[in-house]
Amino acid sequence: xxxxxxxxxxxxxxxxxxxxxxxxxxxxxxxxxxxxxxxxxxxxxxxxxxxxxxxxxxxxxxxxxxxxxxxxxxxxxxxxxxxxxxxxxxxxxxxxxxxxxxxxxxxxxxxxxxxxxxxxxxxxxxxxxxxxxxxxxxxxxxxxxxxxxxxxxxxxxxxxxxxxxxxxxxxxxxxxxxxxxxxxxxxxxxxxxxxxxxxxxxxxxxxxxxxxxxxxxxxxxxxxxxxxxxxxxxxxxxxxxxxxxxxxxxxxxxxxxxxxxxxxxxxx
Numbered sequence: 001x002x003x004x005x006x007x008x009x010x011x012x013x014x015x016x017x018x019x020x021x022x023x024x025x026x027x028x029x030x031x032x033x034x035x036x037x038x039x040x041x042x043x044x045x046x047x048x049x050x051x052x053x054x055x056x057x058x059x060x061x062x063x064x065x066x067x068x069x070x071x072x073x074x075x076x077x078x079x080x081x082x083x084x085x086x087x088x089x090x091x092x093x094x095x096x097x098x099x100x101x102x103x104x105x106x107x108x109x110x111x112x113x114x115x116x117x118x119x120x121x122x123x124x125x126x127x128x129x130x131x132x133x134x135x136x137x138x139x140x141x142x143x144x145x146x147x148x149x150x151x152x153x154x155x156x157x158x159x160x161x162x163x164x165x166x167x168x169x170x171x172x173x174x175x176x177x178x179x180x181x182x183x184x185x186x187x188x189x190x191x192x193x194x195x196x197x198x199x200x201x202x203x204x205x206x207x208x209x210x211x212x213x214x215x216x217x218x219x220x221x222x223x224x225x226x227x228x229x230x231x232x233x234x235x236x237x238x239x240x241x242x243x244x245x246x247x248x249x250x251x252x253x254x255x256x257x258x259x260x261x262x263x264x265x266x267x268x
Contacts (some may be wrong), residue, residue, distance in 0.1 A: 017063065017064040017072050017073060017074050018073050018074070019073070019074045019075075019076050020068060020073045020074070020075055020076070021075075021076060021077075021078040022039045022042075022047050022061075022075040022076065022077060022078060023039065023078055024038075024039055024040065024041075025038050025039060025040075026038065026039045026068075027039075028049070028066040028067060028068050028073070028075065029066060029067040029068075030049070030057075030059050030065065030066060030067075031064065031065055031066055031067055031072065032065070033057075035049060035051065035057055035059075036049075036051060037049030037050045037051040037052075037055075037056075037057070038050055038051075039075075040056065040246070042077060043058055044058075045060070045061070046058040046059055046060050046061065047059055047061060047075055047077075053202065054200050054202040054203070055202055061074070061075050061076060061077065062074075090125075090127040090128060091123065091124045091125070091126070091127065091243065091244045091245065105133050105134070105135045106132075106133040106134060107157060107158040108134055108157075108158060108159040108160065108161075108263040108264070108266070109134070109135055109136075109137055109152070109160055109161070109263070110129075110134060110135070110136045110137070110160075110161040110162070110163065110259050110260070110263060111136075111137050111138075111139050111148075111160065111161070111162045111163070112136060112137075112138055112139065112162075112163045112195075113138070113139055113141060113142060113163070113164065113165050113195070114138050114139070114140070114141070114195075115138045116194075116195050116196070116235055116239075117138060117163065117165070117195045118136050118137070118138040119239055120195055120198070120199075120239065120242060120248070121136050121163070121256065122136065123239065123242050123243075124242065124244065124245050124248065124256075125256055125260065128260065129260070132260070132264045134260070134263055134264060142162070142164060142173065142176055142177075143176065145162065145176050145177070145179075145180060145187075146176070146179045146180055149162075149180055149182060149185055154182050154184040154185050155184055156184060156266065157266045158184070159184050159185070159186075159262060159263045159266065160182075160184065160185045160186075160263070161185075161186050161187075161188075161258075161259035161260075161262050161263045162177075162180075162185065162186070162187040162188070162189075162259075163188065163189055163190075163255060163256065163259060164177060164187060164188070164189030164190075165189060165190065165192060165193065165194055165195060166189070166190075166191065166192065166193050166194075167187075167188070167189030167190065167191065168191050173189070177189075186258065186259060186262040186263075188255045188258055188259060189255055190249070190251040190252045190255055191251055192249070192251075192252075193212075193218050194218055194219060195252075196209075196219065196222065196234075196235070196238055197209050198248050198249050198251070198252040199238050199241065199242055199247060199248055199249075200247055200248065200249060203238075203241040203242065203247050204237055204238055204241050206226065209222065210222050210225035210226065212225070219231045219234070222234065
């Protein structure tokens, strides 16, 4: 009268947790800590998640270790297809051109204000610039920019791009730049006081870059505020934190992309 034994059958069967490929930009939540972020890569067998504030954390690919849309999943590292394995992306986000040697330097140039600017540009856009044959040269400031441009002798096939720090209305830099009007010269820049500030502060462990009072050397003020003795040490820390364009602010990215396009499209 009671029918079948309620304990018979496969009643102990475990619920299967679905496996999901940890594709770039997939947003998941770590089940233990509650950290929510997008997949940005892998390090030492762990998946790297980046939250909306730019903070990154590594998590092991444990069974049922993540939540996707509120449901438990097991993340797995995607197996790249033969085509995907052949595709390499540069630090600037462009698809790398494999098997092509760096070109002999063209006449066109990109100028930046100093050696730190040049090192950061090389870190992100170096591969692209070598393919295009464009050299980045550091200036010792831009106080004599108009004279330097005249001495360079720009032309339709000898273009010049200039990246300027703190290029905001009313600044000294904006007044200097206003004197450069040659059609084969593009001067653009970013609003940050120094190229250091164009790096996202969380990449170097800061919530925000320190506010330094006017009239005080900015780099020295930053070093004192964060407890670093020498600017050279702080710069090594900053540069080491930069791997791709995602580690710097958008105004710098936009300015550099404009400059590269300008100097590589030559008038015939």
